[in-house]
Amino acid sequence: MLTVATHSGTFHADDVFAFTILKAAAAGQVALLRTRDGDRLASADVVFDVGGTYDRQARRFDHHMRDKPLRPNGEPFSSAGLVWRDFGDDAVRHLLPGAAAEAVPRIVAMVDQGLIRDIDLMDNGAMSPNPGHVATVIEAFNPSFAEGDGDETAAFLRAAEIAATLLARVCVRAHAATLAEETVATAARAALDPRIIVLDTRVPWEDAVFDLGLDRALYVVRPAGDAWTCSAVGPERGSFAQRLPLPESWGGLRDEALAAATGIADATFCHPARFVCGARSRDGAIALARLAVGG
Numbered sequence: 001m002l003t004v005a006t007h008s009g010t011f012h013a014d015d016v017f018a019f020t021i022l023k024a025a026a027a028g029q030v031a032l033l034r035t036r037d038g039d040r041l042a043s044a045d046v047v048f049d050v051g052g053t054y055d056r057q058a059r060r061f062d063h064h065m066r067d068k069p070l071r072p073n074g075e076p077f078s079s080a081g082l083v084w085r086d087f088g089d090d091a092v093r094h095l096l097p098g099a100a101a102e103a104v105p106r107i108v109a110m111v112d113q114g115l116i117r118d119i120d121l122m123d124n125g126a127m128s129p130n131p132g133h134v135a136t137v138i139e140a141f142n143p144s145f146a147e148g149d150g151d152e153t154a155a156f157l158r159a160a161e162i163a164a165t166l167l168a169r170v171c172v173r174a175h176a177a178t179l180a181e182e183t184v185a186t187a188a189r190a191a192l193d194p195r196i197i198v199l200d201t202r203v204p205w206e207d208a209v210f211d212l213g214l215d216r217a218l219y220v221v222r223p224a225g226d227a228w229t230c231s232a233v234g235p236e237r238g239s240f241a242q243r244l245p246l247p248e249s250w251g252g253l254r255d256e257a258l259a260a261a262t263g264i265a266d267a268t269f270c271h272p273a274r275f276v277c278g279a280r281s282r283d284g285a286i287a288l289a290r291l292a293v294g295g
Contacts, residue, residue: 010152017083052065063082071117091167246275254268
């Protein structure tokens, strides 16, 4: 059993998530101590967000001192980020027992950038709060003045249940992204033409194309229900433009009209904005992609 300690009183998202991470890393075998008493804190295996000490070896993770711990880019850590950095690998292994060992560091990094960093920035006043931010939602579990002196530790644990659900889902999504990236990388290596990537499952490909540096990719072909689509790759992540839009003469055509324009008998549609077209078969969608790249 791992004894973990943080401060009593009002809690924030960083101490709630730090506890949640430690609980996941220890497979639930944790005892929580909430106190500001120095002697009781000294007895804990891990102390976070209190104590005035940052010492990785001693597993003390406060960040409220003048010389506070910073990320390599100069952004400040909170207790959540510090605990995730040191216990995130174990947390991911327990939350995702099916994840490949080589995928774990990637998942840890993605969760850090997609969730933990925001909690760090919010706790340090480096991000403007808003009602829908996860930090604001977690902190809403603190007893309000109208409720009187509620049980703060019980409220903390209720907030931690929400944090645990969210952390698990973010890890699942990050794991899925690593699997998608692996699928895209395999397809790119097998491509006969580096401009056309053919996926045999409907995996999200947008981030993978940029993370893998597939600068020559123009179109991605993949299944869509009983049909297949050919999607144009954007010039940069999140862009609504295309590296090479589908041919102007295809825009808005459907079925027989598109089949006549392309010579692909099972062509089904081309979006008016020319970022995606489709066919009933894999071969048909690939043929559309080949036509679009001019060969």
